[in-house]
Amino acid sequence: MIRPSQKPSNEEILSYGTVEAQVKLEFAIGDLRYRVVREVHKTRPNRAQLYELGGDGRQNTLATTVNDTTSEIERLLGGITYNEIVASSVVAQKDLERLIKQRLDDRRKVVNVFLNLDSFNRVQDQFDAERARIEGTTRNPGQLTVERERLQSLQDQLKRYREAETQLSTLAERIQKLKLELVDLEKKFAATDFLHKTLKQYDDASKLQQSLRQEIQDKSRLAETLQRQLAGISAQREELENAQSEINQFSGLSEIESQLTQASSMLEEFQSAEIRRVQLEESKDNLSAKIVEKTRKLQFLEIPKRSSPSREGSGHISSPPRR
Numbered sequence: 001m002i003r004p005s006q007k008p009s010n011e012e013i014l015s016y017g018t019v020e021a022q023v024k025l026e027f028a029i030g031d032l033r034y035r036v037v038r039e040v041h042k043t044r045p046n047r048a049q050l051y052e053l054g055g056d057g058r059q060n061t062l063a064t065t066v067n068d069t070t071s072e073i074e075r076l077l078g079g080i081t082y083n084e085i086v087a088s089s090v091v092a093q094k095d096l097e098r099l100i101k102q103r104l105d106d107r108r109k110v111v112n113v114f115l116n117l118d119s120f121n122r123v124q125d126q127f128d129a130e131r132a133r134i135e136g137t138t139r140n141p142g143q144l145t146v147e148r149e150r151l152q153s154l155q156d157q158l159k160r161y162r163e164a165e166t167q168l169s170t171l172a173e174r175i176q177k178l179k180l181e182l183v184d185l186e187k188k189f190a191a192t193d194f195l196h197k198t199l200k201q202y203d204d205a206s207k208l209q210q211s212l213r214q215e216i217q218d219k220s221r222l223a224e225t226l227q228r229q230l231a232g233i234s235a236q237r238e239e240l241e242n243a244q245s246e247i248n249q250f251s252g253l254s255e256i257e258s259q260l261t262q263a264s265s266m267l268e269e270f271q272s273a274e275i276r277r278v279q280l281e282e283s284k285d286n287l288s289a290k291i292v293e294k295t296r297k298l299q300f301l302e303i304p305k306r307s308s309p310s311r312e313g314s315g316h317i318s319s320p321p322r323r
Contacts, residue, residue: 013040020044026053029076030103035059036069078108 014021019042026035032052039047048069051059063069074081108124136142 010040010042010046014042018042034062034073034076036073038066038069078104080108 021040022037024035024037026033028034035051035053037049037051041047046066048063048066049061050063050069050072052062053059063072132142134142134144136145
């Protein structure tokens with residue numbers, strides 16, 4: 001077929017009279033081997049697959065679409081695209097084997113030198129340094145780590161805020177329900193308060209009724225007592241009238257009354273004289289007891305005088321002391 005354009009159509013790639021075409025290519029990068037398969041169809045979408053080949057014959061699928069296969073191959077080649085390969089294929093054909101065996105970064109630098117992309121290398125190094133600054137290391141956390149921690153903190157705050165907002169919404173709903181319940185409770189309270197006041201009035205009236213009944217009973221007992229007292233007074237009045245009539249019968253006993261008064265006076269004088277006599281007798285007994293005691297003391301004092309020799313020889317007998 002003739003050489004196709006930069007972006008050929010499927011009809012330009014397919015051989016005349018065919019409806020599809022397929023190409024397979026195996027290549028190695030370092031110790032790893034790969035296989036790429038591309039299919040071009042006239043009426044159906046194109047297909048492409050990229051596999052990593054293992055030493056035991058197994059293959060690992062790396063891409064299954066056209067775009068993914070192209071992007072993965074460019075990544076494996078260190079970012080070298082179709083245009084870069086075409087532009088550098090004239091330069092290092094003799095060192096192509098050594099270029100393939102180099103590491104990914106070294107190979108990319110060599111290709112960049114081939115393409116006069118030293119500035120790209122410097123930018124790439126700056127980019128790596130900037131990436132290290134942003135991503136950080138195990139010892140020094142980068143800006144990305146700090147921002148991630150800050151983002152995590154903000155997410156935690158957002159989570160707490162949303163939880164608080166949810167709680168607030170729940171509390172608002174609960175407050176609304178409580179307000180409705182409060183209205184119902186106020187109505188019930190008003191009815192209960194009215195009933196309580198009514199019951200209190202009934203209780204007060206019942207207590208007043210009981211008090212009045214007790215007072216009526218007390219008044220009834222008092223009336224009965226007064227009635228009995230009146231009956232007793234009537235009986236005493238009758239007795240008094242009878243006694244008055246009897247006194248009237250003894251109206252001539254005024255002289256007897258004076259005699260009785262005189263006799264009462266004489267009786268009082270006799271009682272006074274009797275009391276005086278008893279007192280005099282008690283004084284007499286006391287004096288007799290004192291005389292006896294004095295006599296005993298005197299006799300006790302006269303015993304030594306009788307025993308003296310001058311008095312015994314004279315034969316004189318002393319007379320007892322006068323009392």
